[in-house]
Amino acid sequence: MSQANGTAFKPRTIIEKVWDNHVVAERERAPTLLYIDLHLVHEVTSPQAFAELRKRRLKVRRPDLTLATTDHSIPTYDRSLPILDKLAGAQIEELEKNCRDFQIPLFGPQSDKQGIVHIIGPEQGLTQPGMTAVCGDSHTSTHGAFGALAFGIGTSQVEHVLATQCLLQPRSKTYEVRVEGNMKSGVGAKDIILNLISRIGISGGTGCVFEYAGSTIRSLSMEERMTICNMSIEAGARAGLVAPDDTTYQYLSGRPYAPKGADWDRALGIWRNLPTDDNATFDKRIDIDASSLEPMITFGTNPGMGIPITAPVPDPSSIPDPLERDSLNKALRYMDLPSGKPLLGHPVNVVFIGSCTNSRISDLRAAAQIFKGRKVSPGVRVMVVPGSQQVKKQAQDEGLDRVFKDAGAEWREAGCSMCIAMNGDQLEPGQYGVSTSNRNFEGRQGRSGRTFLASPLTAAASAVTGVVTDVRELL
Amino acid sequence: MEKFTTFTSRLAPLPVDNVDTDQIIPARFLKTTSKAGLGDELFYDWRYDADGSPKPDFILNKPEGHAAQVLLAGDNFGCGSSREHAPWALAQYGFRAVISTSFADIFRGNSLKNSLLPVVVSREVHGALFNAVAHDPAATVTVDLAQQKLTLPDGSSVGFPIDEFAKHCMLEGVDELGYILQQEAAIGGYEAKRLLSVNTLAST
Numbered sequence: 001m002s003q004a005n006g007t008a009f010k011p012r013t014i015i016e017k018v019w020d021n022h023v024v025a026e027r028e029r030a031p032t033l034l035y036i037d038l039h040l041v042h043e044v045t046s047p048q049a050f051a052e053l054r055k056r057r058l059k060v061r062r063p064d065l066t067l068a069t070t071d072h073s074i075p076t077y078d079r080s081l082p083i084l085d086k087l088a089g090a091q092i093e094e095l096e097k098n099c100r101d102f103q104i105p106l107f108g109p110q111s112d113k114q115g116i117v118h119i120i121g122p123e124q125g126l127t128q129p130g131m132t133a134v135c136g137d138s139h140t141s142t143h144g145a146f147g148a149l150a151f152g153i154g155t156s157q158v159e160h161v162l163a164t165q166c167l168l169q170p171r172s173k174t175y176e177v178r179v180e181g182n183m184k185s186g187v188g189a190k191d192i193i194l195n196l197i198s199r200i201g202i203s204g205g206t207g208c209v210f211e212y213a214g215s216t217i218r219s220l221s222m223e224e225r226m227t228i229c230n231m232s233i234e235a236g237a238r239a240g241l242v243a244p245d246d247t248t249y250q251y252l253s254g255r256p257y258a259p260k261g262a263d264w265d266r267a268l269g270i271w272r273n274l275p276t277d278d279n280a281t282f283d284k285r286i287d288i289d290a291s292s293l294e295p296m297i298t299f300g301t302n303p304g305m306g307i308p309i310t311a312p313v314p315d316p317s318s319i320p321d322p323l324e325r326d327s328l329n330k331a332l333r334y335m336d337l338p339s340g341k342p343l344l345g346h347p348v349n350v351v352f353i354g355s356c357t358n359s360r361i362s363d364l365r366a367a368a369q370i371f372k373g374r375k376v377s378p379g380v381r382v383m384v385v386p387g388s389q390q391v392k393k394q395a396q397d398e399g400l401d402r403v404f405k406d407a408g409a410e411w412r413e414a415g416c417s418m419c420i421a422m423n424g425d426q427l428e429p430g431q432y433g434v435s436t437s438n439r440n441f442e443g444r445q446g447r448s449g450r451t452f453l454a455s456p457l458t459a460a461a462s463a464v465t466g467v468v469t470d471v472r473e474l475l
Numbered sequence: 476m477e478k479f480t481t482f483t484s485r486l487a488p489l490p491v492d493n494v495d496t497d498q499i500i501p502a503r504f505l506k507t508t509s510k511a512g513l514g515d516e517l518f519y520d521w522r523y524d525a526d527g528s529p530k531p532d533f534i535l536n537k538p539e540g541h542a543a544q545v546l547l548a549g550d551n552f553g554c555g556s557s558r559e560h561a562p563w564a565l566a567q568y569g570f571r572a573v574i575s576t577s578f579a580d581i582f583r584g585n586s587l588k589n590s591l592l593p594v595v596v597s598r599e600v601h602g603a604l605f606n607a608v609a610h611d612p613a614a615t616v617t618v619d620l621a622q623q624k625l626t627l628p629d630g631s632s633v634g635f636p637i638d639e640f641a642k643h644c645m646l647e648g649v650d651e652l653g654y655i656l657q658q659e660a661a662i663g664g665y666e667a668k669r670l671l672s673v674n675t676l677a678s679t
Contacts, residue, residue: 022615025661030640033658035665045558047508056652061662073506087506124543138557138581154559154585164655167661170638202493204550206580236554238580302493302554323549327492420502429525440557441497443520 011277013175014243015209018149019022022132024166028171031168037131038143040117040159041068041104042094044422045136049159050098060102062165067126068099069107069115073422076385076412078111088423095208101138104110115388115414117355118142118415121224123390125255127272129244134161139356141232144241146248149209151238173283174239175208179216184473188366189224190358190436192216193231194296196288198306205237208284209277212242215292215423222251222361230357231438234303243275272386293378295471298341298440298453300331305440307343309458309470315339334442335450343452343468348432351376353409353456354385354447355419355437363436363456364395366405370460370474376408377466383410383425385417409463421445434462477590478648482571483626484544484619487534488608494548495555496582499562502556511559534567539612552593553582562586571619571637574625576601578585587641588650592618594625594635603627628658649658 012020025033039062046068053060060066073088083089092109099106107113114120118139121127129147134140136158143150157167179192197204210232217225225242232240241300242248249268252258259267292309305328307313314340316332319325332339337346352407353359353367364386376382384404388390392414395401401411418425419437427433427449436459440451452468461471504516521533522533534540547563552575564586565573569610572592596604607614607628614628626632631654644651 011541025658029643030654033655033661035662035669044505048510049557051509085506091506091508113649130571136557138555143665152557152581154557154562154581154588156559156585156588156652160652160655162661163652164658165657166658168640168655192532198487202554203577203579204552233555233581236551236579323490323492326490332489375653422502422506429662439495439497439555441495444497447501447520447525 001239007040011280013150013174013211013276013280013282014147014241014274015172015211018130018132018147019171021130021162023347027292031170034132034167034169036161036165037065038121038126038133039165040067040121040133040135040140041158042072042117042135042137043070043074043091045092045155046098046158047094049328050102052100052159053162058163060104060162063103063105065165066104066162067107067121069096069114069120069173070095070109071118071414072416072420074109074415075423076415076417076425079413084426097459101232102347109329112389112393113388116356116359118417119387119391122146122222123255123388125252125258128252128258128267129248130274134167138233139230141237141239142356144229144232144239145222146252147241147244147271149239149241157313157396172238174210174217175205175210175284176282177210177212177286177288178214178286179212179290180214181216181289183216183290184294186295186456186475187293188457189220190229190294191293192230192288192290194298194306195293196286196331197235197304199229199298200235200286202302202304203236204232205232205235206239210237210240211282212240213276217242221362222247226360227357231303234438246272247263282337295455295458297343297468298451299335299337300328301334301440301442302331303438303440303453304360305331306453309344309468310342313337313343315338328435344470346432346468348380348434348462348467350427350431350433351380351382351459352385352418352433352435352437353459354383354387356416357386357438358436358456359385359387359391361391362396364391364400365398367374367456367460368459370399370464371407372403372470374407374464376463377474380463380466381410382408382463383418384413385412385420385425386414388414405462427451433469434459476588476644476648476650479590479620479645481619481621482544483615483618484571484583484603485539485542485613485615486545486547486574487540489534489546489676490605491551493551493554495576496553496561498554498559499553499561500558505558505560510563513564514569517564521631524639524675540570541597544569544571545616545618546570547608548573548575550576552578553586554579557581557585559585559589562589565647568593574601577612587645589637590645592620592645594618595636596625596633600627600633
């Protein structure tokens with residue numbers, strides 16, 4: 001966050017301000033060289049980058065701006081047990097070795113701070129307004145909730161950032177998502193983002209960074225803002241952010257890596273200048289009326305195939321474009337669903353409450369509110385997977401684990417779990433799952449498994465009834 | 476990185492929109508710590524049955540799909556996960572270019588770093604290419620990066636856009652890291668002026 005800015009008199013969006021503050025060099029015929037403040041690393045997308053560093057005899061330039069954790073392939077069963085999957089075990093050991101060799105701090109399998117990479121950054125106070133943050137993971141957009149420019153990168157770029165703390169990046173377009181109005185009971189952050197993606201489609205944000213703005217966004221907690229920013233990539237935008245405000249500062253204050261004392265005051269002075277200037281213009285804009293939203297659910301095989309829970313699954317014959325019609329037909333065949341009627345009442349085999357989208361304490365509290373005094377429907381498997389060991393501890397301190405276990409749900413260790421289904425937590429072929437995660441792609445949660453994406457409230461309601469359920473009937 | 480040279484090849488048509496990287500390489504194959512073997516796992520769940528036998532209808536299992544170096548795919552190819560394993564798998568299988576009307580941002584960037592050329596064409600050209608291979612599976616295209624020119628089966632040609640810097644890297648067979656490392660002075664200069672940063676993690 002330095003660099004005198006040469007465009008002080010032109011009104012700028014927060015996206016442009018954060019970008020301008022991180023320009024290291026701009027050369028003709030090359031993308032901008034951008035400085036990265038925080039680099040998060042996990043076991044799956046980093047080993048090949050470290051191997052290249054060794055080959056080139058390079059060091060990690062800023063291990064002090066780098067943090068690693070194990071989340072994707074790690075089992076969510078008892079951590080005192082050995083990792084049975086040899087490949088996963090080897091991958092985790094490889095990360096441990098790489099972190100030792102390159103002096104990178106690691107929240108490993110036995111750490112009480114381990115968790116999903118996008119949960120632990122905010123939780124530790126590492127994610128801060130005005131930063132640039134990257135990770136070899138597309139859901140890095142989560143960190144945008146703090147007014148950070150945060151995006152996913154591939155393994156080649158992981159190597160670039162490890163070696164130089166910089167990235168070559170083309171400038172993105174700016175896209176304002178303005179959300180106004182009061183949400184009805186049973187509707188929340190997940191429904192806002194699923195509604196946006198269903199409206200603009202999964203490539204609607206390609207080439208853009210979103211700024212989520214408006215009275216509804218301002219009224220959301222940090223955890224709710226993270227849920228929204230998390231799924232920016234599902235609309236094709238590499239990043240999405242929310243300007244920092246008092247909600248942000250209250251969340252950050254006192255967290256382990258947040259600035260303290262005079263540093264805090266100085267940071268606050270800088271952070272308060274980040275919000276988009278009056279009269280700044282965006283390349284694109286969309287308005288969402290939050291008061292008209294219903295709980296959302298997806299019926300198809302990409303996150304844009306979402307509908308209000310009471311609405312019918314669209315009829316392919318009503319779609320004029322032939323390729324789009326083919327896509328919908330293909331999705332409905334994979335999902336084995338009829339068109340023309342709502343999903344309400346459709347049987348459910350598995351419910352997954354977790355992932356970097358919805359595994360924070362407020363998500364678990366929302367789910368527990370539904371499970372309290374109720375039982376999981378017979379034959380339904382319910383996995384509740386906290387996003388981090390810290391979330392797990394907090395939930396246990398509040399007695400939420402007892403609520404889940406008494407209802408008949410599994411209470412597991414922290415990790416990505418069935419969101420990406422790399423660690424043994426998965427759907428069986430043909431099964432239907434209601435999932436609080438972010439992707440319903442074919443096979444995403446297990447080969448031939450079928451995913452309905454929804455909020456923690458909808459997931460919990462469906463768990464206790466055994467069928468896709470409108471949570472408003474249980475509130 | 477290998478130098479990208481002009482080539483002529485048949486097309487493997489995959490008329491599906493929004494092919495996500497989970498389809499290109501399913502997540503269960505990401506437990507590897509190397510890049511080896513990913514070509515065999517390319518499009519695994521579309522290419523093979525649960526028992527591992529090839530699905531005869533999938534393009535890579537048909538005679539006309541063999542040895543094609545160009546994948547012809549639907550809109551928004553490579554959406555979803557940032558896994559670079561997707562372009563690694565495509566390139567290892569033997570693809571050198573993917574033609575579509577649009578690509579997801581992260582996939583496009585990852586491909587350019589692995590000598591896999593994303594070629595964006597208009598909807599008209601896209602449709603014409605699918606028609607051409609439907610009519611004649613042996614139809615070929617020529618991909619000329621230096622001229623940014625795609626020669627179509629009928630002998631006509633169209634231009635395609637590409638980031639100038641990525642083009643240079645691909646043609647010369649150099650990667651971006653070498654270029655970034657040369658800017659040590661600018662990076663050091665920036666670091667000296669950073670006003671605000673996270674507290675050091677080094678003591679963790």
